[in-house]
Amino acid sequence: MSEWWWVLLALLVWPGLVGGTLLGWLFFWVHRKLMAVAQGRKGPPFYQPFFDFVKLLGKRVLVPSGINRALFCALPLVSVAAVVCALALIPAPGNRMPSFRGDLILLLYLLEVPALCGILAGYVSRSLYGEVGAARETILLLGYNLPLLAAVIALGVHVRSFRLESLAAAPLSPVHAAAALAFVLAVPARLKRNPFSIPNAEQEIVSGSLTDYSGVLLALFELAHSLELVALVGFFTILFVPPAAGPVAAVGLYLCGSMVLVVLIAAVAAATARLRVDQAFRFYWRWGALAGLAALGLAAVG
Amino acid sequence: MIRLFEWLLAGCRMRSPWIYCANSGSCNGCDIEIAACLTPRYDAEQIGALRQGSPKHADILLVTGPLTLRMRAPLCEIYAQVPGPKAVVAVGSCPASGNVFAGSPTVVGALAQVIPVDIYVPGCPPRPQAIIQGCIQAARLLATGMTADQRAEGNGRE
Secondary structure: OHHHHHHHHHHHOOOOHHHHHHHHHHHHHHHHHHHHHHOOOOOOOOOHHHHHHHHHHOOOOOOOOOOOHHHHHHHHHHHHHHHHHHHHHOOOOOOOOOOOOOHHHHHHHHHHHHHHHHHHHHHHOOOHHHHHHHHHHHHHHHHHHHHHHHHHHHHHHHHOOOOHHHHHHOOOOHHHHHHHHHHHHHHHHHOOOOOOOOOOOOOOOOOHHHOOOOHHHHHHHHHHHHHHHHHHHHHHHHHHOOOOOOHHHHHHHHHHHHHHHHHHHHHHHHHOOOOOHHHHHHHHHHHHHHHHHHHHHHHHHO | OHHHHHHHHHHHHHHOOEEEEEEOOOOOHHHHHHHHHOOOOOOHHHHOOEEOOOHHHOOEEEEEOOOEHHHHHHHHHHHHHOOOOOEEEEEOOHHHHOHHHOOOOOEOOOHHHOOOOOEEEOOOOOOHHHHHHHHHHHHHHHHHOOOHHHHHHOOOOO
């Protein structure tokens, strides 16, 4: 019985819905602030992501006519639910949810759901810009998943387990270095940040697959996006930062590791311009594939 | 509880005005000044303003230009696509009166004949500070429920 309480706690409080949302808003503010500072601006105030979210809750929802209404409204909900489940699986410090065999694979699947929902949202809204955004996202998905999956599979082979707990507890090795490189290469495209902000390319194709979303539904998609950021950087920290001894040190290390990756993403986004989709794809199938192959090779040898 | 949420919502509307710019036959002078609002010097993101590409994400509709006959129907459509509560800010002298184009057979003239306008920012073109102040005032109207759209819906306070 008590086990189910821990599952519920992990889903709803930490590292799931409430904790993930607060952390996601913090990370998003850090991202926007760093972008502003890099451009010589002052940037938004600390509470800005919260203001944006609550304001969107109070807006009217417009649903285009002649589309599948139920699917249109369900997609943002599904993507938020999937990322919350993914967050609950991450063995962050303080997460007492029991780890089970193959939870790594489940996590990878759940992390893929928001991207698929985004693609579907683009097609279901039947907006021209949405369709272009969705097509670009599909192509990019085939690109960045190569290094991402190669990195995770290499670690799994190295540790000989697909349990997140044993991966988190594994001591660092050369495999980790190569896999971390491949993982970091994939992250900006996963989060649609520059130079891979191709699917949502603001002002160029309006805002990609979210063009026709408004009000609560848009707020939920934005929430899913910030939760995704938390889940990805948390996943990175769990995989590549060795666990600390005390509980306070563990939480501190988890947050610091996540923050370092957030700052890195923001720095790259501020320093680069948007690539074309074919350039991005070539990048991932050349350099991303090389990094992934290096990780896999090291894992096979070692 | 509902009171608390309404109070929170008003504060958030005040601090998060997302902007959609519609050019209805402007000479581009005002549009350049709007672009200047987003640059480091004037940095409208400090007040939470973001320029959105889709009218469905916007709270404030910035209109420039003397409203040509050709832009009349598209502008009405854009206005309808902005989900309520929404505010309209007329930037420059053209949407206020038609400016030097008033009386031309190709322009409608004042914007208020077509959609309700909440805030006028005069000038030809207005300075970026004035445009930002117009946005802040429009956000304040949104927060207090006093925009033309909110009063027409009947859910604003009189």
